[in-house]
Amino acid sequence: MSFIVLAAEASAETKNPVLPVVSEMFWGAVTFTALYLLVKFVLLPPFKRTMSDRAATIAADKDAAELARQQVASADSDVVDQLAGTRAEAAAIIEQAREEAEVERTRLVGRAEREVQAMRDLADTELSSARDKAMQGMKPQVSELAAGAASRVLNRQVSLSEAQPVIDRHLANQN
Amino acid sequence: MLALEFPPIENLVEWPAYFGDGEFFAFNKIALISVLAVVIPTVLFLLAKKEMVPRGLQNICESAIEFVENQVIMSAIGPEGLKYLPMLLSMFLFVFFGNIFEVIPTFQMPANARMANPLVLALITWATFIYVGFKHHGIGYLKEVMVPPGVPKALLPVVIPIEFLSTFLLRPFGLAVRLFANLLAGHILLVTFGVLCIAVWRLDAMAILVPFSFATLVALTGFEVMVSFIQAFVFALLTAVYINSSIHTH
Numbered sequence: 478m479s480f481i482v483l484a485a486e487a488s489a490e491t492k493n494p495v496l497p498v499v500s501e502m503f504w505g506a507v508t509f510t511a512l513y514l515l516v517k518f519v520l521l522p523p524f525k526r527t528m529s530d531r532a533a534t535i536a537a538d539k540d541a542a543e544l545a546r547q548q549v550a551s552a553d554s555d556v557v558d559q560l561a562g563t564r565a566e567a568a569a570i571i572e573q574a575r576e577e578a579e580v581e582r583t584r585l586v587g588r589a590e591r592e593v594q595a596m597r598d599l600a601d602t603e604l605s606s607a608r609d610k611a612m613q614g615m616k617p618q619v620s621e622l623a624a625g626a627a628s629r630v631l632n633r634q635v636s637l638s639e640a641q642p643v644i645d646r647h648l649a650n651q652n
Numbered sequence: 653m654l655a656l657e658f659p660p661i662e663n664l665v666e667w668p669a670y671f672g673d674g675e676f677f678a679f680n681k682i683a684l685i686s687v688l689a690v691v692i693p694t695v696l697f698l699l700a701k702k703e704m705v706p707r708g709l710q711n712i713c714e715s716a717i718e719f720v721e722n723q724v725i726m727s728a729i730g731p732e733g734l735k736y737l738p739m740l741l742s743m744f745l746f747v748f749f750g751n752i753f754e755v756i757p758t759f760q761m762p763a764n765a766r767m768a769n770p771l772v773l774a775l776i777t778w779a780t781f782i783y784v785g786f787k788h789h790g791i792g793y794l795k796e797v798m799v800p801p802g803v804p805k806a807l808l809p810v811v812i813p814i815e816f817l818s819t820f821l822l823r824p825f826g827l828a829v830r831l832f833a834n835l836l837a838g839h840i841l842l843v844t845f846g847v848l849c850i851a852v853w854r855l856d857a858m859a860i861l862v863p864f865s866f867a868t869l870v871a872l873t874g875f876e877v878m879v880s881f882i883q884a885f886v887f888a889l890l891t892a893v894y895i896n897s898s899i900h901t902h
Contacts, residue, residue, distance in 0.1 A: 500669070500672070500680070506772045508689065512694070528717070
């Protein structure tokens with residue numbers, strides 16, 4: 478009990494360092510109020526404006542980038558489509574050209590064959606005519622030689638008129 | 653044994669007035685730190701450029717703003733709490749700069765190691781969350797706070813006084829004491845190790861211990877920087893939590 482009394486007397490003489498002091502509370506309230514007003518009306522608004530502008534710029538840039546990306550994708554798709562169309566067109570042209578070339582080739586080959594056939598026929602005719610002419614030209618000598626050869630073989634004189642029909646028949650068979 | 657002369661607690665926390673001694677506006681070291689806790693952030697925010705690409709000081713200021721926005725308001729209240737940004741940012745800055753003078757040479761005293769500033773801030777928080785409660789719920793705010801849903805009527809005579817005490821008295825008291833006690837304990841800890849360094853230095857036989865006690869003092873100084881930041885964050889966060897509890901009572 479006496480300890481409590483002594484403590485109470487001591488606390489009456491010295492201030493308790495834990496308890497708040499009015500003057501410090503006064504300055505605390507004044508300075509915090511000043512800081513709050515400064516932050517609210519002077520310090521914070523420019524930063525919020527800058528940060529808001531930055532966020533808007535970033536958002537706009539992102540939108541523009543996305544738009545550009547979509548445009549590139551669209552252009553890429555267009556190029557692919559155009560390329561596919563061009564390839565199909567080229568294939569059709571090649572096919573058409575091939576068909577036309579085949580028709581032309583068939584036509585030219587036919588004509589060439591006809592020309593060759595005509596030349597062959599002409600050559601055959603000329604050859605036949607030349608051979609006939611040659612045969613006609615050789616016939617008297619061949620007849621004389623054949624009659625002479627027959628006279629030797631038979632040991633008697635074979636006349637040309639006698640041998641002529643046999644020679645003619647033989648030559649005719651050669652043809 | 654070590655011939656330690658630990659100064660009385662009054663000598664560690666009570667400071668004589670520079671002017672106005674005995675008056676309600678007596679201006680001492682704590683008041684000076686309070687003024688500097690306004691001047692320093694003001695100068696920093698004014699000197700910082702406001703450019704599209706932030707650099708240097710602007711980065712620090714914007715980081716502080718975004719920290720309070722994201723880690724305090726968005727986590728405790730949500731987007732509707734953004735209108736309290738000026739108040740919560742002011743509290744964060746005021747508490748932090750009031751605390752950080754603990755480790756600044758020649759000052760080495762946190763303003764919040766005295767009960768005055770924490771009490772003023774806690775009273776402002778108290779007034780704010782009560783105002784927000786009445787603004788959102790009208791007079792029904794009292795019922796919302798003191799009558800939790802689902803409590804049997806027979807228990808209400810017990811629950812109502814408990815809820816009243818916990819919301820309207822213990823909240824500001826706890827807020828003030830938490831900040832004050834943490835900073836006072838840190839301040840006494842630094843003084844203790846400072847005195848210990850001097851004491852072992854004076855004793856030749858124990859001088860070998862000086863590097864250890866000095867290293868501890870340096871480590872504790874770093875720890876106090878962290879405590880300064882954390883306590884500012886906790887104070888702002890609890891204020892936001894109380895405001896949120898006034899908006900969404902259940």
